Amino acid sequence: MSILKxxxxxxxxxxxxSVLGRMLNYLLVPxxxxxxxxxxxxxxxxxxxxxxxxxxxxIYGLETAYFRFSTKEKGDQYFNLALTSxxxxxxxxxxxxxxxxxxxxxxxQYPEKSHYIxxxxxxxxxxxxxxxxxxxxxQIGKAKSFxxxxxxxxxxxxxxxxxxxxxxxxLLEANPNGFxxxxxxxxxxxxxxxxxxxxxxxxxLIFFIPDWIRVKLRFNKAEWTRMMKYAWPVLIIGFAGVxxxxxxxxxxxxxxxxxxxxxxxxxxxLGIFGACYKxxxxxxxxxxxxRYAFEPFFFAQAKEKNSPQVFSKxxxxxxxxxxxxxxxxxxxxxxxxxxxxxxxxxxxxxDAVPWLLxxxxxxxxxxxxxxxxxxxxxxxxGAYISLIGALSTFVLNWxxxxxxxxxxxxxxxxxxxLTMVVISYVWGAxxxxxxxxxxxVIGYISFAGLGIFINTLLQQSLLRAVLIVLIFLTLxxxxxxxxxxxxKAK
Numbered sequence: 001m002s003i004l005k006x007x008x009x010x011x012x013x014x015x016x017x018s019v020l021g022r023m024l025n026y027l028l029v030p031x032x033x034x035x036x037x038x039x040x041x042x043x044x045x046x047x048x049x050x051x052x053x054x055x056x057x058x059i060y061g062l063e064t065a066y067f068r069f070s071t072k073e074k075g076d077q078y079f080n081l082a083l084t085s086x087x088x089x090x091x092x093x094x095x096x097x098x099x100x101x102x103x104x105x106x107x108x109q110y111p112e113k114s115h116y117i118x119x120x121x122x123x124x125x126x127x128x129x130x131x132x133x134x135x136x137x138x139q140i141g142k143a144k145s146f147x148x149x150x151x152x153x154x155x156x157x158x159x160x161x162x163x164x165x166x167x168x169x170x171l172l173e174a175n176p177n178g179f180x181x182x183x184x185x186x187x188x189x190x191x192x193x194x195x196x197x198x199x200x201x202x203x204x205l206i207f208f209i210p211d212w213i214r215v216k217l218r219f220n221k222a223e224w225t226r227m228m229k230y231a232w233p234v235l236i237i238g239f240a241g242v243x244x245x246x247x248x249x250x251x252x253x254x255x256x257x258x259x260x261x262x263x264x265x266x267x268x269x270l271g272i273f274g275a276c277y278k279x280x281x282x283x284x285x286x287x288x289x290x291r292y293a294f295e296p297f298f299f300a301q302a303k304e305k306n307s308p309q310v311f312s313k314x315x316x317x318x319x320x321x322x323x324x325x326x327x328x329x330x331x332x333x334x335x336x337x338x339x340x341x342x343x344x345x346x347x348x349x350x351d352a353v354p355w356l357l358x359x360x361x362x363x364x365x366x367x368x369x370x371x372x373x374x375x376x377x378x379x380x381x382g383a384y385i386s387l388i389g390a391l392s393t394f395v396l397n398w399x400x401x402x403x404x405x406x407x408x409x410x411x412x413x414x415x416x417x418l419t420m421v422v423i424s425y426v427w428g429a430x431x432x433x434x435x436x437x438x439x440x441v442i443g444y445i446s447f448a449g450l451g452i453f454i455n456t457l458l459q460q461s462l463l464r465a466v467l468i469v470l471i472f473l474t475l476x477x478x479x480x481x482x483x484x485x486x487x488k489a490k
Contacts, residue, residue, distance in 0.1 A: 028161050029278050032193070034342040035165055038264070038271035040190050042253070043110065045274030047194070049249040051120055056238035058090050058128035061231030063135045064374070068230055070139055076216075081224060083132045084217045090128040097121035119194045123201055130204040133211045149207045153200050160196035233383035240386030244363075244393045244416050245284075248401075248409030249274055255401040261348075268345075273406040275341055276349035282329055283322065283360035290318060291367050308434045315368045315434075319441045320476050322361045323448040327472055330354045330452045331465035352410035354452055359410075361445065362417035369424040372432035381427055389420040440479065447475060 032041055062082045069078045097104065101117035110116065137146040168184040175181075188195075205212075252273060253266045261269050304310070333353060341347055373382040393416040400408025428434065451468045458464065 038268035042267040042271035049246040052246045061234030065227040065231035090125040094121040094125040126201040157200035164192035233379035236383035237386040240390035243390040280356035287364035323444040327448040355410035355414045359413035372428035
């Protein structure tokens with residue numbers, strides 16, 4: 001099997017767990033948007049935005065550092081060291097959040113909901129502790145085990161959500177004095193979203209029992225310092241990345257002028273925007289699945305003489321796939337969006353989704369380009385690029401939200417990721433030249449963007465949407481025919 005086929009195969013397996021799995025999890029959105037009002041869903045949107053920031057802090061770049069150092073040297077010394085470090089830091093951080101949960105809930109304007117904060121603290125700790133075992137599965141090529149563990153967690157989370165949010169109210173209504181009354185509290189409401197997540201995450205601790213038995217808690221100051229020298233810029237990159245993705249949902253409620261959208265509170269608009277943001281997850285998860293396979297792949301492939309040519313071809317095919325996805329998701333959105341967003345009020349922010357999907361595409365391009373600073377141990381440059389992106393995200397959100405509302409946030413996301421791509425491409429050409437097919441890549445993205453723009457100008461038509469997608473497909477058939485034939489022959 002050729003190396004490109006191997007990458008595609010592993011991406012497909014990781015896609016099963018991240019893309020397919022999260023798509024199954026995404027089926028909960030119709031449930032949430034049917035049962036919860038936008039103001040209630042706004043709580044979920046905001047708290048999980050903060051969780052995204054804290055997830056980066058809890059892992060502080062050690063996942064990527066583990067890949068780098070475990071590739072260079074054999075043995076479990078770096079696995080044990082990274083897991084020991086994250087174990088103790090996670091318990092410390094979650095302990096602080098637990099102690100100050102009442103204060104945090106009041107600061108976020110959610111009084112009497114400190115139990116939400118405590119549950120999220122436990123979720124954060126578990127996610128961080130299992131991050132290194134999951135990274136080890138990727139590093140040793142156990143993609144199937146990775147997929148099974150992730151899918152099992154998602155399946156349990158879905159079932160628990162259905163049980164608490166859908167089935168328990170019906171059972172309680174049928175038998176108010178039955179067993180359900182002893183385990184279900186209707187007043188908890190959206191709290192069951194967090195509780196279900198926590199219980200499902202507990203499965204991870206069971207899945208990795210062999211690792212807990214085998215691991216040797218150890219701390220070597222010199223080795224830890226070496227890892228952190230590599231990891232801390234990755235931490236900054238992670239913070240900047242999550243700022244680009246989550247900042248709008250963290251500040252929209254506070255930056256949006258009250259009454260900007262007539263008849264809606266700011267918390268309701270946050271819930272509506274958060275629900276529509278979920279439609280962009282299809283692009284984000286495709287990128288995530290690729291990243292899971294690509295990161296260990298390029299570290300191993302970098303030793304080969306033809307690696308720059310391989311990386312160039314991967315970029316071209318990645319952009320071809322994501323540009324097609326961007327186009328298809330946008331032109332068919334009027335037909336699938338109402339299936340997921342069950343109340344009409346949630347559909348009002350659909351015009352922001354194409355910008356968010358486009359931002360996700362550029363995020364994937366940035367992940368492709370990021371190999372240059374990771375392979376040359378110049379992660380500090382990655383931090384600079386990500387900080388520039390985060391700063392642009394903050395400034396654009398701050399300026400545009402009061403003027404354009406949630407559309408300002410969507411456009412800010414698109415521009416910020418595009419800015420990061422341009423800077424990374426220019427700097428990467430100096431430090432680790434890769435013969436990217438830049439004109440072809442730009443052409444695919446521009447062609448898809450043109451199709452989306454034309455579709456928005458004309459009256460909604462399913463036939464025209466299909467025609468636009470088919471026209472786009474003729475381009476790669478013509479330009480990539482030889483590449484497909486070579487790959488098939490290998």
